[in-house]
Amino acid sequence: RQDNLTKYLLNEPGFQPRITEKPKSILDATFNAANFFTSIQDENSGTWPVQYKGPMFMTIGYVAVCYFTKTPIPEYERRELIRYIINTSHPVDGGWGLHEVDKSTCFGTTINYVILRLLGLDASHPVCLKARRTLHKLGGAIGNPHWGKAWLAILNLYSWEGVNPAPTELFALPYWVPIHPMKWWVHTRAIYIPLGYLSTAKVQCELDPLLEKIRSEIFTKPWSKIDFSSNRNRVCGIDLYYPHTSLLNGLNNIMVLYETYIRPTWLLDHCNKKAYDLILKELENTKHLGIAPVSAAFETIVLYKEQGPQGSDYLKSLERMKEVLFLSDLGLTVMGTNGSQVWDCAFFIQYFFNAGLAELPQYHDAIVRTFEFLIRSQFDEECVSGSYRDKRKGAWPFSTKDQGYTVSDCTAESIKAIIMVMNSEAFSDVHHIYDLTKLHDAIDVLLSLQNVGSFEFGSFSTYEKIKATPMLELINPAEVFGNIMVEYPYIECTDSSVLGLSYFHRYSSYRNADISLAIKRATDYIIQSQQVDGSWYGCWGICFTYAGMFALEALAEINLDYSNSEVVRKGCNFLVTRQLPDGGWGESMKSSETHTYVSTRKSLVVQTSWALIGLLLARYPDKEVLRKAVDLIISRQGEYGEWKFEQVEGVFNHSCAIEYPNYKFLFPIKALGLYVKRFGNERL
Numbered sequence: 001r002q003d004n005l006t007k008y009l010l011n012e013p014g015f016q017p018r019i020t021e022k023p024k025s026i027l028d029a030t031f032n033a034a035n036f037f038t039s040i041q042d043e044n045s046g047t048w049p050v051q052y053k054g055p056m057f058m059t060i061g062y063v064a065v066c067y068f069t070k071t072p073i074p075e076y077e078r079r080e081l082i083r084y085i086i087n088t089s090h091p092v093d094g095g096w097g098l099h100e101v102d103k104s105t106c107f108g109t110t111i112n113y114v115i116l117r118l119l120g121l122d123a124s125h126p127v128c129l130k131a132r133r134t135l136h137k138l139g140g141a142i143g144n145p146h147w148g149k150a151w152l153a154i155l156n157l158y159s160w161e162g163v164n165p166a167p168t169e170l171f172a173l174p175y176w177v178p179i180h181p182m183k184w185w186v187h188t189r190a191i192y193i194p195l196g197y198l199s200t201a202k203v204q205c206e207l208d209p210l211l212e213k214i215r216s217e218i219f220t221k222p223w224s225k226i227d228f229s230s231n232r233n234r235v236c237g238i239d240l241y242y243p244h245t246s247l248l249n250g251l252n253n254i255m256v257l258y259e260t261y262i263r264p265t266w267l268l269d270h271c272n273k274k275a276y277d278l279i280l281k282e283l284e285n286t287k288h289l290g291i292a293p294v295s296a297a298f299e300t301i302v303l304y305k306e307q308g309p310q311g312s313d314y315l316k317s318l319e320r321m322k323e324v325l326f327l328s329d330l331g332l333t334v335m336g337t338n339g340s341q342v343w344d345c346a347f348f349i350q351y352f353f354n355a356g357l358a359e360l361p362q363y364h365d366a367i368v369r370t371f372e373f374l375i376r377s378q379f380d381e382e383c384v385s386g387s388y389r390d391k392r393k394g395a396w397p398f399s400t401k402d403q404g405y406t407v408s409d410c411t412a413e414s415i416k417a418i419i420m421v422m423n424s425e426a427f428s429d430v431h432h433i434y435d436l437t438k439l440h441d442a443i444d445v446l447l448s449l450q451n452v453g454s455f456e457f458g459s460f461s462t463y464e465k466i467k468a469t470p471m472l473e474l475i476n477p478a479e480v481f482g483n484i485m486v487e488y489p490y491i492e493c494t495d496s497s498v499l500g501l502s503y504f505h506r507y508s509s510y511r512n513a514d515i516s517l518a519i520k521r522a523t524d525y526i527i528q529s530q531q532v533d534g535s536w537y538g539c540w541g542i543c544f545t546y547a548g549m550f551a552l553e554a555l556a557e558i559n560l561d562y563s564n565s566e567v568v569r570k571g572c573n574f575l576v577t578r579q580l581p582d583g584g585w586g587e588s589m590k591s592s593e594t595h596t597y598v599s600t601r602k603s604l605v606v607q608t609s610w611a612l613i614g615l616l617l618a619r620y621p622d623k624e625v626l627r628k629a630v631d632l633i634i635s636r637q638g639e640y641g642e643w644k645f646e647q648v649e650g651v652f653n654h655s656c657a658i659e660y661p662n663y664k665f666l667f668p669i670k671a672l673g674l675y676v677k678r679f680g681n682e683r684l
Contacts, residue, residue: 002014004016004039004040005040005041005042005049008040009049009050009051009327009328010327010328010329011328011329012329017036017039017640017641017642018035018036018039018640018641019640020032020035020036020639020640020641022639023634023637023684024683024684025681025682025683025684026630026634026672026675026676026681026682026684027672027676027681028684029634029637029641029672029684030355030357030669030672030673030676031357031641032637032640032641033637033641033642033643033665033668033669033672034352034355034357034363034641034669035362035641036640036641036642036665037348037641037662037665037666037669038363038366041366041369041370043369045341045369045373046345046366046368046369046370046371046372046373047339047341047344047345047370047373048341048344048345048348048662049326049339050326050339050340050344050659050660050661050662051326051327051328051330051333051335051659051661052326052335052336052337052339052340052658052659052660052661053100053326053328053333053335053336053658053659054099054100054101054336054648054650054656054657054658054659055098055099055100055336055656055658056088056096056097056098056099056100056102056108056111056112057098057107057108057111057147057148057294058293058294058324058333058334058335058336059081059084059085059112059115059333059334060111060112060114060115060151060297061151061293061294061296061297061298061321061334062293062297062321062324062325062334063081063115063118063119064118064151064154064155064205064297064301065297065300065301065304065318065321067118067155067205068154068155068205068301068304069300069301069304069309069314069318071318073119077325077332078119078120080327080331080332081115081119081331081332081333082116082119082120082121082331083330083331083332084328084330084331084332084333085112085115085116085331085333086116086127086331087330087331088100088330089112089127089130089131090103090104090134093130093133093134093137094127094130094131094133094134095108095109095131095134095135095138096108096109096111096112096131097109098239098480098655098656099648099656099657099658100648100657100659101589101647101648101657102657103238104134104138104238105138105236105238105239105480106135106138106139106140106141106143106144106145106148106235106236106238106239107144107145107147107148107236107239107480109131109134109135109138110135110141110144110148110152110218111148111151112131113128113131113132113135113217113218114151114152114155114157114214114218116128116131117210117213117214117217118155118210118214123213123217132217132218135218136220138236138238139220139236140218140219140220140221141157141158141218141219142162142219142220142226142231142234143234143235143236143239144158144235144236144239145235145239145240145478145479145480146163146164146477146478146479147191147294147478147480149162149163149164150163150166150195150198150199152218153199153204154198154203154204154205154301155204155205155211156204156205156206156207156211157211157214157215157218158228159226159228159229160199160202160204161228161229161232162228162229162230162231162232163199163232164232164233164252164255164477165199165200165252165255165256165259166192166195166196166199166200166477167196167200167255167258167259167271168193168196168197168200168268168271168272168274168275169267169271170196171193171196171271171274171275171278172270172271172274175388178468178469179468179472180468181193182278182388183467183468183486184468184472184485184486185463185484185485185486185487185488186291186405186462186463186464187291187292187294187295187484188478188484188485190282190290190291190292190295191294191295191298193275193278193279193282193295193299194275194279194295194298194299194301194302195298196272196275197272197275197276197279197302198298198301198302200259200268200271200272201268201272201305203301203302203305229256232252232256233249233252235479239479239480240479240480241479241480241481241482241593241654241655242476242478242479242480242481242482243479244477244479245474245475247474247475248474248475248476248477251475275302276302276306277386278387278388279299279302279303280313281383281384281386281387282295282299282387283299283303283313283316283317284384284387285383285384285387285389285404286402286403286404286405287320287402287404288313288316288317288319288320289320289323289338289402289403289404290317290320291337291403291404291405292336292337293321293324293334293335293336293337296317296320296321296324297321299317300314300317300318300321303317323338324337324338336652336658337398337399337403338399338400338402338403339399339400340398340399340660340662341373341377341399341400342373342374342377342396342397342398342399342400342410342414343398343399343407343409343410343413344660344662344666345370345373345374345417346374346396346410346413346414346416346417347413347417347662347666347670348367348370348417348662348666349367349370349371349374349417349420349421350413350416350417350420350670351666351667351669351670351673352367352669353420353424354670354673354674354677355669355670355672355673355674355676355677356673356676356677357669357673358420358424358426359424359426364426364427367421367427368427368429368430371417371418371421371427371430371434372430372433374396374414374417374418375418375433375434376401377396377397377400377401377414378394378395378396378401378414378438378442379392379393379394379395379396379397379401379406380393381393383404390406390445390448390464391444391445391448392404392405392406392445393441393445394438394439394440394441394442394443394444394445395407395411395441395442395445395446396410396411396414396442397410398410405463406445406449406463406464407462407463408446408449408460408461408462408463408493408496408497409460409462409492409493409495409496409497411442411445411446411500412446412496412497412498412499412500412501413496413499413500414442414500415439415442415443415446415500415503415504416499416500416503416504418434418436418439419436419439419503419504419507420503422434422436423507436508439504439508439510440510440511443501443504443510443511443515444511446497446500446501447501447511447514447515447518448465449461449464449465449497450465450497450518450521450522451465451466451489452465452521453465453466455469455470455489456488456489456525457521457525458494458521458522458524458525459489459490459493459494459522459525459529460489460490460493460494460496460497460522461487461488461489461490461493462487462490462493463487464487465487466486466487466488466489467486467487468485468486469486470485470486470488472485472486473485473486480655480656481653481654481655481656482653482654482655483539483653483654484653488539489525489529490539490540491526491529491536491537491538491539491547491550491551492538492539492540492541492546492547492550494522494525494526494554495526495547495550495551495553495554496550496554497518497522498519498522498523498526498554498557498558499553499554499557501515501518501519501522502519502557502558505519519557519558522554523554523555523557523558526551526554526555527555527567530551530567530570530571533570533574534569534570534571534572534573534574535547535548535571535574535597536548536550536551536571537595538550538592538651539592539651539652539654540650540651540652541610541649541650541651541660542587542588542589542591542592542607542648542649542650542651542657543587543589543591543592543597543651544574544587544591544597545575545578545585545587545607545610545611546607546610548571548574548575548610548611548614549610549611549613549614550614551571551614552568552571552572552614552615552617552618553613553614553617555567555568555571555618556617556618556619561617561618561619562618562619562620562621563619563621568618571614571618572614572615572618572620575611575614575615576615576620576622576625578597578599579611579625579628579629580599580602580603582602582603582632583603583608583628583629583631583632584603584604584605584607584608584611584628584629584632584633585603585604585607585608585610585611585629586599586600586601586602586603586604586607586608586647587599587600587604587607588600589648589651589657592651592654592655592657593654593655595654600647603632604646604647605632605633605636605643605646605664605668606646606649606663606664606667606668607649608629608632608633608671609633609667609668609670609671610667611629612626612629612630612633612671612674612675613667613670613671613674615629616671616674616675616678617674623679626675626679627675627679627682629671630671630672630675631684633668633671633672634672634684637668642665643664643665643668644664645659645661645664646664649663649664650663
């Protein structure tokens with residue numbers, strides 16, 4: 001029997017929202033939104049489950065692991081996985097892209113075609129016929145980027161001779177070597193540890209009749225006629241976002257010769273043993289969940305090869321792969337991670353306080369449930385020795401505690417949310433369940449994440465501070481993503497860190513001087529990072545609007561606003577000059593790809609809320625601009641206080657879109673609440 005939350009998530013007609021009255025004022029609309037959002041909270045966890053989806057290269061990991069290990073996929077999963085892929089195919093050519101709203105690419109079309117065939121959809125099915133025609137127009141599967149070629153090779157649908165090397169020797173280097181891979185960005189190294197093992201060991205699935213058929217379908221020439229080794233660097237032009245450098249091509253050629261003629265077996269075994277040991281440590285740190293589904297799938301196949309079908313670590317990892325599956329009305333898919341719980345929950349508490357809602361009795365229990373979740377999610381132990389991980393005790397992750405990785409902005413936003421509850425007399429009934437001194441560990445971790453070396457001084461990155469030169473991007477092998485080799489500075493992470501540190505600074509003298517210095521360095525970085533036109537480029541949301549909101553909020557923390565700061569005035573004017581005639585804002589994913597502001601034709605509620613929040617906190621003086629944005633937001637509100645999904649809100653690595661389904665509630669509530677605080681409860 002489905003509960004009301006499940007009916008909402010599946011868009012079932014039986015969903016029963018709370019009855020609301022038509023709003024007569026801005027505050028009425030805010031209350032309606034708050035009532036709707038709290039009504040879809042999972043009361044058991046205190047979170048908001050969502051299908052954190054968008055990337056179209058995640059599900060292959062789950063399906064490939066099951067096929068490789070001969071693990072049956074339950075019929076209900078098989079059916080819903082097929083349904084999701086069919087529902088997200090391109091409406092014109094039937095292919096798939098890197099992400100759900102992308103143009104059809106060789107990578108997306110190949111991978112999702114293969115999934116459908118492995119799940120039992122016949123090659124003659126209209127969906128397969130249409131996709132195959134598109135794939136062949138793109139040159140066939142031979143044009144896949146590195147990750148696509150690797151998955152195909154693992155499934156015995158491609159030859160490892162045609163996949164560029166991922167040598168595990170790198171992981172056996174002394175850590176002081178500047179290019180040591182454990183100094184790379186955490187996601188990149190998490191992928192290339194198991195992928196290095198699989199590629200050097202030439203691990204492949206047992207060939208069977210179905211795989212032989214797929215071989216004959218995905219290429220434009222017979223398998224026996226393909227010279228895989230000469231196609232290592234061939235990537236379909238429509239896929240190619242980050243082309244190889246001459247340096248990378250040269251190194252790949254040298255590595256191929258080394259692997260073919262020089263590498264001794266004992267060294268290969270030694271280096272793969274090193275990679276395997278790192279995988280075990282990674283899984284211990286993440287309770288066998290892994291940082292994300294791509295690396296987790298590669299790791300699970302390595303475990304199967306090392307431990308066999310009854311291996312303890314293999315079985316734990318296989319079971320935890322289920323946790324990234326999520327069902328919606330579109331079908332079942334593998335999400336970008338196991339959710340966005342901590343991130344969303346920290347915002348929920350803050351924004352209800354910002355909007356003047358949190359201390360009202362009708363929201364007390366929802367706030368408490370979320371507060372308890374954040375308490376449970378704070379790391380209380382360090383990573384295992386030898387895993388090349390920094391101190392994490394006291395910090396927070398992006399999704400859940402088991403996911404295991406500190407994230408700077410999630411830590412900062414959680415610190416702020418915790419303090420808000422602990423400082424409110426309305427929540428005195430739960431103050432005893434948390435010791436505020438635990439935030440000292442959080443502050444220690446957050447301060448340790450600030451980049452104060454030779455790279456991007458004063459900024460904050462995501463999981464770690466920058467540990468290696470960005471010149472490593474010259475050997476970026478992924479081809480479809482940019483800026484993945486090392487940590488990079490992010491305006492959003494820097495802004496959130498300023499907000500968390502500043503809020504803590506108001507109520508505690510702990511590391512007083514260190515925090516003051518960190519805030520000064522971070523806000524200097526934000527100011528210096530402003531582009532000539534007044535904008536800031538955002539990397540985790542789309543794009544200039546998202547970063548502009550965060551930057552203006554951080555600068556407001558140091559009392560810089562429209563009246564006294566040229567930086568703030570330029571930031572506000574950048575946004576205001578891009579307001580659309582209907583009063584709102586809308587920015588396209590193309591902005592992230594091209595690093596140039598690209599407007600949508602129609603305003604979007606979430607991005608209108610971002611712009612409005614930034615302008616309000618900057619104390620932008622033209623009220624008409626602000627009120628038009630408010631009217632746009634409320635005009636899109638549904639009869640029960642909800643907003644519908646309009647367009648993807650998030651992005652990563654510049655080229656892949658991902659949805660944050662709770663943004664359409666969180667940011668409008670904050671925007672409307674801030675407007676009422678500044679101008680009063682105006683009538684509609």
